[in-house]
Amino acid sequence: MxxxxxxxxxxxxxxxxxxxxAGWASGSAQRAVTGPPVGAEAWIADGLPDPERTSPSDIAAFFRDMEPARQRELLRTHPSVVGNLDGVPPELRYEANARTLGGRYAGQQVLAVDPxxxxxxxxxxxxxxxxxxxxxxxxxxxxxxxxxxxxxxxxxxxxxxxxxxxxxxxxxxxxxxxxxxxxxxxxxxxxxxxxxxxxxxxxxxxxxxxxxxxxxxxxxxxxxxxxxxxxxxxxxxxxxxxxxxxxxxxxxxxxxxxxxxxxxxxxxxxxxxxxxxxxxxxxxxxxxxxxxxxxxxxxxxxxxxxxxxxxxxxxxxxxxxxxxxx
Structure with a gap:
């Protein structure tokens, strides 16, 4: 007791x-952002691996076996997924996120971004x-x-x-x-x-x-x-x-x-x-x-x-x- x-x-x-x-009243309830990247539904609809169910090692293998032209096609059509998918080569992620962000964070290597x-x-x-x-x-x-x-x-x-x-x-x-x-x-x-x-x-x-x-x-x-x-x-x-x-x-x-x-x-x-x-x-x-x-x-x-x-x-x-x- x-x-x-x-x-x-x-x-x-x-x-x-x-x-x-620090002021108890300064705290406010936050809702955690979880789940797959923005744009995942369109990605899955195109027959691509489910971001939540596919491990980063399997994503890496998927991109490793892919022709560069196909990689770039996915980068153009699904930048918000390619830029936020663990297992994708970093350089592809940087380029995809630069495309999503426009001029923001220009010159910086953005590995992930979730708005x-x-x-x-x-x-x-x-x-x-x-x-x-x-x-x-x-x-x-x-x-x-x-x-x-x-x-x-x-x-x-x-x-x-x-x-x-x-x-x-x-x-x-x-x-x-x-x-x-x-x-x-x-x-x-x-x-x-x-x-x-x-x-x-x-x-x-x-x-x-x-x-x-x-x-x-x-x-x-x-x-x-x-x-x-x-x-x-x-x-x-x-x-x-x-x-x-x-x-x-x-x-x-x-x-x-x-x-x-x-x-x-x-x-x-x-x-x-x-x-x-x-x-x-x-x-x-x-x-x-x-x-x-x-x-x-x-x-x-x-x-x-x-x-x-x-x-x-x-x-x-x-x-x-x-x-x-x-």
Whole structure:
């Protein structure tokens, strides 16, 4: 009974802290965008593989066996599907998405774009198939196609820190919470995002890209935790994490190395790591008992300062991405 009471109190405290830190009222219920790409019905009607039922490896084989002229025909007739189908060669996806977007994001490599809801997008710096290393940055709350700057700043900082030798995907590929409301305290949006993230890594493997290192910020670490067992990844790095919905590294069910960072000034440290009645995300990944490798972050500042130039956290992130630490 005493343990139950402590849990209840901690849950109430979590709500209070979140409300006081970022404004409980600022959160609003979001509907997760899931399912096949826009235009899938016309694609299927043309006798093409069902995007939801066909694995990325089978999509890759389908395109590998296709004549270039036929590939380009599909790119012209079904750009919104070709541009968002994991397993399609990246260069085809970039061209298809450029066609869909018109002049928006001109000159950028857009790996995926979904206009539904608040909008989702994935931007790539570097060559996914020729790079020796690949990294994916998974953001937390408030990131979408109309608010990308915090995510692209992190991705750009990581690419610079690796001297451009690591291809980096800025992945705003799921519906994130808005503010710090109930969505941010529950796992609903993370569960939907986990499926999309898993398919992304399956698609990278299908086109011959290296297994990526995933860098998961704040609520993005909840997405990574729920996806962990199915991810084709070499590293999972979480920072500013409210929890991964797992009791420890073993419970994640992954063979990837798991790393965790939290700086002393990060407000996330004031949110109790509890899970009760669907609220909260469980244990702190930086606790020794969780079993993650600790990333030094004492010189980072606040919840968003882990990629600041010159910080130990950014240097370590770059070394992880490049396989320079054991």
């Amino acid at each position: 005493r343990r139950y009471t402590r849990t209840l109190v901690a849950s109430a405290l979590a709500v209070t802290v979140v409300a006081g830190t 539904r809801g608040r909008g989702q997008i994935a931007l790539v710096s570097g060559d996914l198939t020729s790079a020796e290393h690949v990294a994916v940055v998974v953001p937390g709350s408030d990131i979408d196609a109309g608010n990308l700057r915090p995510l692209t700043d992190m991705a750009d900082a990581l690419r610079r820190a690796t001297d451009g030798r690591t291809a980096v995907i800025a992945w705003a590929g799921y519906t994130t919470p808005v503010g710090a409301g109930v969505d941010a305290a529950t796992g609903y949006l993370a569960e939907a995002g986990a499926g999309r993230l898993t398919r992304l890594t399956d698609g990278l493997a299908a086109v011959g890209a290296p297994a990526p290192s995933l860098f998961c910020h704040s609520y993005g670490s909840v997405v990574c935790g729920l996806a962990a067992h199915g991810l084709k990844a070499k590293d999972l790095v979480v920072f500013g994490s409210p929890g991964m919905r797992a009791a420890n590294v073993g419970a994640l069910g992954t063979s990837a190395r798991v790393w965790a960072a939290k700086d002393p000034s990060d407000w996330i440290d004031r949110v109790p790591n509890v899970s009760f009645a669907g609220l909260g995300h469980g244990e702190d990944p930086t606790d020794a008992a969780f079993g993650a490798r600790r990333v030094p972050a004492d010189d980072a500042r606040g919840h968003d300062g882990y990629f600041a130039p010159g910080t130990q956290s950014l240097r370590t992130f770059a070394a992880i991405a490049q396989g320079d630490v054991r």
